[in-house]
Amino acid sequence: MQETDAPIVLDKGSEDPAPRVSPRLGIIGGGQLAKMTAMAGIRLGCEVVVLEREGQCPAASLASQMLVGDWNSVEALTDLAARVDLVTLENEFIDAESLEALEATGALLLPAARTLRLIQDKLKQKQVLAEAGLPVPRFRDAPDKEAVRAAGEAFGWPLLLKARRNAYDGKGNATVAAPGELDAAWDALTRGREKDALYVEEFVPFERELAMMITRGRDNATVAYPLVESIQRDHVCHIVKAPATVPEAVAAEATGIASRAAELVGCVGSMGVEMFLGGDGRVLINELAPRVHNSGHYTIEACDCSQFENHVRAVLGWPLGSTAMVAPAAVMINLLGRVTAPAIAPGLARALAVPGAHVHVYGKAMTRPGRKMGHVTALGATPEEAFRTAQSAADLIRFGELQ
Numbered sequence: 001m002q003e004t005d006a007p008i009v010l011d012k013g014s015e016d017p018a019p020r021v022s023p024r025l026g027i028i029g030g031g032q033l034a035k036m037t038a039m040a041g042i043r044l045g046c047e048v049v050v051l052e053r054e055g056q057c058p059a060a061s062l063a064s065q066m067l068v069g070d071w072n073s074v075e076a077l078t079d080l081a082a083r084v085d086l087v088t089l090e091n092e093f094i095d096a097e098s099l100e101a102l103e104a105t106g107a108l109l110l111p112a113a114r115t116l117r118l119i120q121d122k123l124k125q126k127q128v129l130a131e132a133g134l135p136v137p138r139f140r141d142a143p144d145k146e147a148v149r150a151a152g153e154a155f156g157w158p159l160l161l162k163a164r165r166n167a168y169d170g171k172g173n174a175t176v177a178a179p180g181e182l183d184a185a186w187d188a189l190t191r192g193r194e195k196d197a198l199y200v201e202e203f204v205p206f207e208r209e210l211a212m213m214i215t216r217g218r219d220n221a222t223v224a225y226p227l228v229e230s231i232q233r234d235h236v237c238h239i240v241k242a243p244a245t246v247p248e249a250v251a252a253e254a255t256g257i258a259s260r261a262a263e264l265v266g267c268v269g270s271m272g273v274e275m276f277l278g279g280d281g282r283v284l285i286n287e288l289a290p291r292v293h294n295s296g297h298y299t300i301e302a303c304d305c306s307q308f309e310n311h312v313r314a315v316l317g318w319p320l321g322s323t324a325m326v327a328p329a330a331v332m333i334n335l336l337g338r339v340t341a342p343a344i345a346p347g348l349a350r351a352l353a354v355p356g357a358h359v360h361v362y363g364k365a366m367t368r369p370g371r372k373m374g375h376v377t378a379l380g381a382t383p384e385e386a387f388r389t390a391q392s393a394a395d396l397i398r399f400g401e402l403q
């Protein structure tokens with residue numbers, strides 16, 4: 001048993017005695033988002049140090065040092081910061097107090113703890129957006145069931161009951177169709193959570209889900225990627241189509257909203273803005289993610305400068321790259337696990353034989369139902385062509401299944 005929270009440094013060979021010229025980037029979290037950020041950073045000459053709870057994680061093979069420790073431990077975070085020029089992160093769930101304590105040591109953290117504090121409580125996030133006049137679904141705090149019933153009377157049923165914190169891939173959400181379903185949804189979502197853990201939102205009968213990546217530099221320079229359509233399956237992002245086929249006015253409105261949101265929360269780096277397009281043509285913000293995002297994976301092949309490279313450029317204070325697409329259309333399909341098994345992928349070779357399919361495998365040892373294991377991106381002259389190429393490769397890859 002370790003006596004302190006100091007992370008364990010996995011041996012990556014002896015340190016190079018030559019003077020160091022490359023910037024060192026620390027990443028909190030070692031999943032696929034950290035891996036793709038590291039790939040972009042390494043291409044620009046950076047060294048990457050990763051802090052993650054497990055040594056065997058997607059970004060480990062790229063890290064010049066792999067720290068195994070708890071993200072929420074100030075000691076582990078401080079140890080990471082001492083090894084790098086600046087710290088960034090791949091998820092928004094790291095305890096804001098620990099991040100503030102890290103900043104208090106003089107470490108540079110981007111995006112800053114303040115941004116994370118605003119965003120990681122979804123109720124607070126909605127309040128900040130609404131107060132700034134940005135369009136969000138109607139919402140209310142839900143300290144008790146009575147407050148939910150009152151919201152139902154005001155907004156109508158169904159309602160979305162949501163966990164304020166630590167919710168992802170829809171795991172903290174319940175759709176409550178009628179007052180009679182409230183008890184069960186309340187019990188399911190409050191179990192294991194602290195007091196005042198929920199808030200409630202009107203159900204938005206959206207026509208489509210949209211998303212946009214924004215990258216904001218240390219000097220406030222901001223670039224916006226094309227608006228995309230994201231198609232969810234079981235509350236998990238499944239397909240991203242770029243650009244979204246919406247009227248120009250909708251794209252312009254969404255771009256304005258997303259850029260203002262990034263500025264409002266002071267995000268430095270790449271940030272995902274998830275939105276709903278209502279049947280009435282209105283755009284509402286669903287949620288912000290102050291980090292690189294699944295809806296921006298297509299940018300690796302489809303844009304001049306990817307969301308990952310622009311994130312690295314932004315946090316290092318370098319000029320941001322062009323977000324222009326290099327083809328008329330791109331489609332990204334997530335490769336989600338279906339079974340629990342070691343993550344062998346027998347169809348990979350056949351998928352690689354599909355012309356124009358760009359296959360990404362995250363390198364997770366185990367696959368589980370719904371787990372993000374990789375993705376495929378294809379470009380095309382039309383959205384249909386890009387979709388056909390991506391799908392024909394994605395269909396061939398089934399992690400953990402003998403085929």
Ligand code: ADP
Binds near residue numbers: 137167168172209274
């Ligand atoms: P998570 O943060 O867990 O991904 P979200 O709050 O983004 O959860 O919700 C996941 C999905 O649930 C959304 O992509 C959307 O499909 C649906 N959803 C969320 N909020 C609403 C809402 N107010 N009305 C209708 N559908 C919603």
